[in-house]
Amino acid sequence: MFDSSSFAKGYAIVAMTIVALIVVGIIIRDIRNARMKSYIEKNGxxxxxxxxxxxxxxxxxxxxxxxxxxxxxxxxxxxxxxxxxxxxxxxxxxxxxxxxxxxxxxxxxxxxxxxxxxxxxxxxxxxx
Known part of the structure; x- marks a missing residue:
């Protein structure tokens, strides 16, 4: 049978992965926005x-x-x-x-x- 602690570990890993993806997405968006702002300030x-x-x-x-x-x-x-x-x-x-x-x-x-x-x-x- 399945061990309930392995389900809990699986959910924890999935939750941490989702949080990590959200954080990485925010960082990538901030980098793109900073690059666009820099480009506009130089060439706008x-x-x-x-x-x-x-x-x-x-x-x-x-x-x-x-x-x-x-x-x-x-x-x-x-x-x-x-x-x-x-x-x-x-x-x-x-x-x-x-x-x-x-x-x-x-x-x-x-x-x-x-x-x-x-x-x-x-x-x-x-x-x-």
Whole structure:
């Protein structure tokens, strides 16, 4: 007959394999995203985008605010491109990111939907 401990070991191995595959998939996705971001920063077209809408996600008491920016810009062919991007800013800088204001972006000439927001991550710099 079958030993119940061998079933438990089999399920544990399957579970660990699934977790390992998920972790490897996340790492591969992050590497691809980093390469694409680097390519766009080196070869992309610099312009400004207009903020259409902003979603604010604040956590507990913190100096930082997570924002989701809905933006639009015109590419080099004059086509109107819309997109959404996330950023971490200082809560005190929130007035700079309101509908109608602009911010810097770099977009891929071949695929204008691929955009790098030129907003420095507030958690990586010192507050003034």
């Amino acid at each position: 077209i610099h312009t400004h985008a207009e903020i259409v809408n902003i979603e604010i996600h604040t956590g507990k008491i913190s100096d930082y605010t997570n924002i989701k920016l809905h933006y639009r810009f015109n590419d080099y062919n004059g086509r109107n491109v819309t997109g959404v991007g996330n950023a971490v800013i200082f809560t005190s800088d929130l007035a700079q990111y309101q509908p109608g204001k602009t911010f810097g972006i770099i977009y891929n000439k071949d695929d204008p939907s691929r955009v790098v927001l030129k907003i420095e991550n507030a958690s990586l710099k010192r507050h003034k």
